[in-house]
Amino acid sequence: MTEPRKLRSNFPRGSYLWAVRNAQWQAMGIPEEDCEKPKIAVVNSSSELAACYSHLDQVAKVVKEAIRAAGGVPFEIRTAAPSDFVTGAGARGAYMLAARDLVTNDIEVAVEGAQLDGMVCLTSCDKTVPGQLMAAARLNVPTIMVPCGYQASGEYKGQHVDIEEVFIHSMHAMLGSTSTEDVVGMSRCAIRTPGVCSGLGTANTMHVVCEALGMALPGSAPVAALSDKMFTDAKAAGARIVQMVWDDLKPRDILSPGAFTNAVRAVLSIGGSLNAVKHLQAVATEAENGVDVYGLFETLGPKTPVLSGLRPIGEHLIEEFESAGGCRGLMRQLLPLLDPGARTVTGGTVWENLRDVQVGNPEVIRSIDRPVAPRPAIVLLRGNLAPEGALTKPGIVERKVRRFTGPAVCFDTSDAAVKALREKAIAPGSVIVMRGAGACGGPAMGGGASRVVFAIDGAGMGDQVAMLTDGHLSGLVCKGLVVAEVAPEAALGGPLALVHDGDTVTVDLDARRVDLEVDEAVIAQRRSEWQQPKPMFDRGWLQIYRRNVGPRRKAPSSHARPSNDRPEDPSQDAEPGAHRRAHPAVRHLRT
Incomplete structure (x- = not known):
């Protein structure tokens, strides 16, 4: 190895910064000679509030041992640990997206404040993954992501059950189509181990994104939590980060426009979570690379085949996807559509990482010429209701109705929409408009749009109505014709705020449009009369x-x-x- 480069964490021996840190570390049992070694943050969101995070201390232990063995000094730091199913209870779910940004700032304070040399981020539930990627892009110190695995699901009355079924049927119970006893029974056996949701929700999608971006070791996503493979990958990451520090291989060397093209292709080819779109854009913005992720989804969507049908858009389990090759197998099949020269945390390129890969089951991860769906599983729409775009996830089953026109029924809260569904106050053929749930109006996209989608399903109206919202959807949602993240949002006076009950709304999947069929003069009059709603949460x-x-x-x-x-x-x-x-x-x- 060439002469080691100067580390930013090292200060002149005997200087103020060296001496006071040495005093702190001596008290912690860290030898004085370690002051000269690479100092690595092990970013851990361990929490006893949710199964997603309950195993991370075990992973951190393995990573720290590997860092020490490779000649580095690990320092474990903690961040917020948001879980939709636990910490989403307060403030109408507003803490969830806001917590993602808090994770980024938690990391900045610890890593930038201490001038540490690198990071190993233990990725888990939905918001911590993008929060960690955003911090990596912002701080631009050598970083490697470690997917910490999905949970094992269970069975109820002889049928597969996971957290998705619990979520769906809890809303069905509110509509009277599932018994409370069945919901309780499902909740008792849906999760059998720590880890993230076992379906292809936002967490597993973002774990795949980490690898597709080149920020995680090849073959590390997805992975079963607490499996031997997960610990092997964690150990390898701990060893690799020390060399990345010496090589000065930083996130912005990896997070190129080509890397984002690869990640978008990967998400499209599995019909991943819609939330990956805004999370990837957040990472690109922090990386200051000028990438328009929404534009990539808009242009690449029609050109990217769906190669794997995983729950909830298909029938294959995440375990089958992992066994077939996971993200690495998926990217091997996608290789003709990828940027093969994009760099990765291995120090090599995508092509170098994939050239010897073979797919274990070509029925689970298909080739480009044998896709599982003829149309894109994620579609970006525009139109006079969404001039800045909106997202929908039509799934991989060919829809009977691809153009839906109906009268609007408007709600400003999810509770009001669910109540109307329970009371059978929404007629078939309607377009449900649920607004005020965007990033500014929610705020943080709280507001429970997913609850409304599952309530529609519970009411048996999934094929009879459409839904528009400026809120976001759980990564597990793939039911009915639902258009989410309509922008600009209603709280800012976007067109969605100007829709009245009875207005005709059209959603056209083939034209990729969502439009309000109302005279422009009427819309202009409504705009002049519109008043911004009173903001929520004043502390x-x-x-x-x-x-x-x-x-x-x-x-x-x-x-x-x-x-x-x-x-x-x-x-x-x-x-x-x-x-x-x-x-x-x-x-x-x-x-």
């Missing part, structure tokens, strides 16, 4: 988030930074510059 973290979050816009150029939108109350604005670093929601949602 704590959600107040900080609400004051600083901004709307999603086109991705900035590689050298541009988002503009400083004025908060609702300028007298309570954060200090200059805080909107850029303390509140990354501003940065990603303006993309």
